[in-house]
Amino acid sequence: MEEVKLMKGNEAVAEAAIREGVDGYFGYPITPQSEVIEYLMLEEPHKRTGMVVLQAESEIAAINMVYGAAACGKKAMTSSSSPGISLKQEGISYMAGAELPCLIVNVVRGGPGLGTIQPSQADYFQSVKGGGHGDYKLIVLAPASVQEMSDFVEDAFVLAFKYRNPAMILSDGLIGQMMEKVKLKPQKERLTEKEIREKYDSWATIGKKETRERNIITSLELKSERQEKHNDKLQAKYREIEKNEVRYEKINCENADYLLVAYGSSARICQKTIQLGKEKGINIGLIRPITLWPFPSDVINEAADKVKGILSVELNAGQMVEDVKLAVNGKIKVEHFGRYGGMIHSPDEVLEALEQKIIK
Amino acid sequence: MSEILTPEEIIKKGELVFKKTKFMTDANLSYCPGCGHGVAHRITMEVIEEMGIGEQTIGVAPVGCSVLAYDFMNIDMQQAAHGRAPAVATGIKRVFPEKYVFTYQGDGDLAAIGTNETIHACNRAENIVIIFINNGIYGMTGGQMAPTTLEGMKSSTSPYGRDVSTMGHPIKITEMVAMLPGVCYATRHAVHKPGLVRKAKKAIRKAFENQRDKKGTSIVEIVSNCNSGWKMTPVDANIWLEENMLPVFPLGDIKG
Numbered sequence A: 001m002e003e004v005k006l007m008k009g010n011e012a013v014a015e016a017a018i019r020e021g022v023d024g025y026f027g028y029p030i031t032p033q034s035e036v037i038e039y040l041m042l043e044e045p046h047k048r049t050g051m052v053v054l055q056a057e058s059e060i061a062a063i064n065m066v067y068g069a070a071a072c073g074k075k076a077m078t079s080s081s082s083p084g085i086s087l088k089q090e091g092i093s094y095m096a097g098a099e100l101p102c103l104i105v106n107v108v109r110g111g112p113g114l115g116t117i118q119p120s121q122a123d124y125f126q127s128v129k130g131g132g133h134g135d136y137k138l139i140v141l142a143p144a145s146v147q148e149m150s151d152f153v154e155d156a157f158v159l160a161f162k163y164r165n166p167a168m169i170l171s172d173g174l175i176g177q178m179m180e181k182v183k184l185k186p187q188k189e190r191l192t193e194k195e196i197r198e199k200y201d202s203w204a205t206i207g208k209k210e211t212r213e214r215n216i217i218t219s220l221e222l223k224s225e226r227q228e229k230h231n232d233k234l235q236a237k238y239r240e241i242e243k244n245e246v247r248y249e250k251i252n253c254e255n256a257d258y259l260l261v262a263y264g265s266s267a268r269i270c271q272k273t274i275q276l277g278k279e280k281g282i283n284i285g286l287i288r289p290i291t292l293w294p295f296p297s298d299v300i301n302e303a304a305d306k307v308k309g310i311l312s313v314e315l316n317a318g319q320m321v322e323d324v325k326l327a328v329n330g331k332i333k334v335e336h337f338g339r340y341g342g343m344i345h346s347p348d349e350v351l352e353a354l355e356q357k358i359i360k
Numbered sequence B: 001m002s003e004i005l006t007p008e009e010i011i012k013k014g015e016l017v018f019k020k021t022k023f024m025t026d027a028n029l030s031y032c033p034g035c036g037h038g039v040a041h042r043i044t045m046e047v048i049e050e051m052g053i054g055e056q057t058i059g060v061a062p063v064g065c066s067v068l069a070y071d072f073m074n075i076d077m078q079q080a081a082h083g084r085a086p087a088v089a090t091g092i093k094r095v096f097p098e099k100y101v102f103t104y105q106g107d108g109d110l111a112a113i114g115t116n117e118t119i120h121a122c123n124r125a126e127n128i129v130i131i132f133i134n135n136g137i138y139g140m141t142g143g144q145m146a147p148t149t150l151e152g153m154k155s156s157t158s159p160y161g162r163d164v165s166t167m168g169h170p171i172k173i174t175e176m177v178a179m180l181p182g183v184c185y186a187t188r189h190a191v192h193k194p195g196l197v198r199k200a201k202k203a204i205r206k207a208f209e210n211q212r213d214k215k216g217t218s219i220v221e222i223v224s225n226c227n228s229g230w231k232m233t234p235v236d237a238n239i240w241l242e243e244n245m246l247p248v249f250p251l252g253d254i255k256g
Helices: A009-020 A035-043 A059-070 A082-097 A124-128 A146-163 A173-177 A193-200 A224-244 A264-279 A297-304 A320-328 A347-359 B007-013 B037-051 B065-072 B085-095 B107-113 B115-123 B173-178 B194-212 B234-248
Strands: A003-008 A024-027 A052-055 A076-080 A102-108 A139-141 A166-172 A179-184 A248-251 A258-261 A284-289 A291-293 A309-313 A333-337 B057-061 B076-079 B100-106 B129-134 B183-190 B217-223 B252-255
Touching: A003 A009, A003 A146, A009 A035, A009 A076, A009 A102, A009 A146, A009 A166, A009 A173, A009 A179, A024 A035, A024 A059, A024 B085, A035 A052, A052 B085, A059 A076, A059 A082, A059 A102, A059 B085, A059 B115, A076 A082, A082 A102, A082 A124, A082 A166, A082 A224, A102 A146, A102 A173, A124 A166, A124 A291, A139 A146, A146 A166, A146 A173, A146 A179, A146 A224, A166 A173, A166 A264, A173 A264, A248 A264, A248 A297, A258 A264, A258 A297, A258 A347, A264 A284, A264 A309, A264 A347, A284 A297, A297 A309, A297 A320, A309 A320, A309 A347, A320 A333, A333 A347, B037 B065, B037 B100, B037 B129, B037 B194, B057 B065, B057 B085, B065 B076, B065 B100, B085 B100, B085 B107, B085 B115, B100 B107, B100 B194, B107 B115, B107 B129, B107 B173, B115 B129, B115 B173, B115 B217, B129 B194, B173 B183, B173 B217, B173 B252, B183 B194, B194 B217, B217 B234
Parallel strands: A024 A052, A024 A076, A076 A102, A102 A166, A139 A166, A258 A284, A258 A309, A309 A333, B057 B076, B057 B100, B100 B129, B129 B217, B183 B217
Antiparallel strands: A003 A179, A139 A291, A248 A284, B183 B252
């Protein structure tokens, strides 16, 4: 029977993690995402599935615990909010370099610095352009509902293991805190050691049997010629991901004269703007990138042929707009609108901005 | 009393007196001649072989001279970010509690940048072994001052000697973590003399047995020389170690 519950976005991530058969969650409290670890501690998933939940001494320790568990072929995850995600960047870079699958959930709050605890999309650059040091990419999924907070846990792990790459759910304080109806997925079994050996024995550090060479998880290569080759391999993988894994949603795009590009909570707001536009006789479409990396550049490029202008609507001072401009490549006008610092634009403000910046 | 043979007689008899453990690879060690890392690696891997746990052991290498420990230790290994080895080991041990997990860390890694991870892994009684090489200096980066550098000791970042009034005191991290209830065994050893090597190996064995018996965290500190970082010959470095390091970092069990 289908299980439907009313849940906060943060709780939905936590419940989805248990049902996904995650082996280890390692976290550290920070507003507005502390419900993830609170829910897990209360739920005692070690009794339900054997899942480990550990409150680490810092975000840095938490991501390194994820590193250790992921390097054993286990499903491991962490969650945090912006300042905490900054602390995790070292570990994320190491995991990208060592090609380790994991899930990182960022319930974004306004910055910079300690900033505010209110929602924001100001971590877009950090999430999609690498974030830590070195040439690397995270697979970034942006949920726009509590349902997607739940669903993307499975999607993120599928992609992370398919490509041996860290995946991120880039949410924000709005999606994390709001309550919506969620259709829960059935419980998956956690993999046994035997199953992990069958699937990941070529790389995972599970203990070296006499029958194989030792497995080494490292991001170090002192010989530059070999480090370049390793980077080539990573880049080839990223091109594969760009080719295969772009996800987006198109809303009201047929016959639209103007296009909004928005993700996550901003996309939710923009849906209302479409209605408000209709009332004023303005035909507005919305492209909602679901994967922020890989970015739906081709889709936006094609859409630019059919509209008069594009407004990138973000809860920040203008970040994704750069990727939209790159996708459009000068064909039509592209502008940014957004509020930031924890403030959220209203649907009317978005329509007003569209009229002033694009239509006028 | 057993018969004492000359080297020639041993060769003539064809008896095996020493064999490299199969858990050390054939790669040439990258360490400076006279450095204690090679011995510490060997006795660690000998313990793993003697306990028959090679197939269940996962090691964690640090950042520092022993960053390439995975080139020499013939078991599944992970390389951790600077100082984070105890957190990485925690992640491994928590999802694979039946495996044997150890970290191998230097003083810069464990006692400076990784102090937080060290203390909290110990405080949680993570059932792991920490092998801690203390040579009082950052070796790999070229001889900078470490948290364990002695008062007055010269390094490239304390060229006039460590002035404790501005640079702090040499930190005794093993004594510090010994205070924590999560630590079942804290001990300090050295490997510059054959007798001391045997004692250090026994300590490492005990540490892994503690892990087998689920007793909590064991930390085995090994005071070692860094002859190139100290800018001495290996022989002089060992004399200097005895005369200067050991009074500050005395050998023996601190706990357990």
